[in-house]
Amino acid sequence: MELKSEMYTPKIVADRLGMTPDLLKVWSNEFNIQTERSPGGHRRYSKENIEELTAIKEKIQLQKWVLLIRFEHWRNGELDSFVSKEEKSELEKKLDEVLENQQLQNQFNQALVQKLQEITNELVTTKEHLVNTEKKLMEVENKNSELEVFIEKKLEKRDQLLLENIRDIQKQNQKQKRKGFFGLFKN
Numbered sequence: 259m260e261l262k263s264e265m266y267t268p269k270i271v272a273d274r275l276g277m278t279p280d281l282l283k284v285w286s287n288e289f290n291i292q293t294e295r296s297p298g299g300h301r302r303y304s305k306e307n308i309e310e311l312t313a314i315k316e317k318i319q320l321q322k323w324v325l326l327i328r329f330e331h332w333r334n335g336e337l338d339s340f341v342s343k344e345e346k347s348e349l350e351k352k353l354d355e356v357l358e359n360q361q362l363q364n365q366f367n368q369a370l371v372q373k374l375q376e377i378t379n380e381l382v383t384t385k386e387h388l389v390n391t392e393k394k395l396m397e398v399e400n401k402n403s404e405l406e407v408f409i410e411k412k413l414e415k416r417d418q419l420l421l422e423n424i425r426d427i428q429k430q431n432q433k434q435k436r437k438g439f440f441g442l443f444k445n
Contacts, residue, residue: 265302289314
């Protein structure tokens, strides 16, 4: 049951290696076996993957590895690697690519932080202008209120003066009318 490009399903590989598909998955994860994925996201194993898993199985059986202890030694580089030089080169390329992407991400993040800082500075400046404008508006409103009070007082004073003048004029008119009316009787 080979797939295109000599890719195998986990069931087939597990049967060939004499283990369960679950154990195969654990080993693939623990020993960082780089597998392909089907369009549905399922693991697919190449011949190289199978050879690597076979080597791991032999090491475990022949050297009586205790997985938990030996795996830590292997992970720390104290034991033989299961990865061939070609695969290491491929892994190094992937690592370089990941590091390059990380560097690009860091540059993007720095540019983003810088842009956010610029926007923050602009917002602070705008807020300061707004506060100053509000202060000036309050000053103008206070000045307007003072002017309104001043104008009201002046209008009241004017009205009082007008009323006084009107009263004076009326008094003078009444005096002249009296003189005019009494003047008729004097002759």
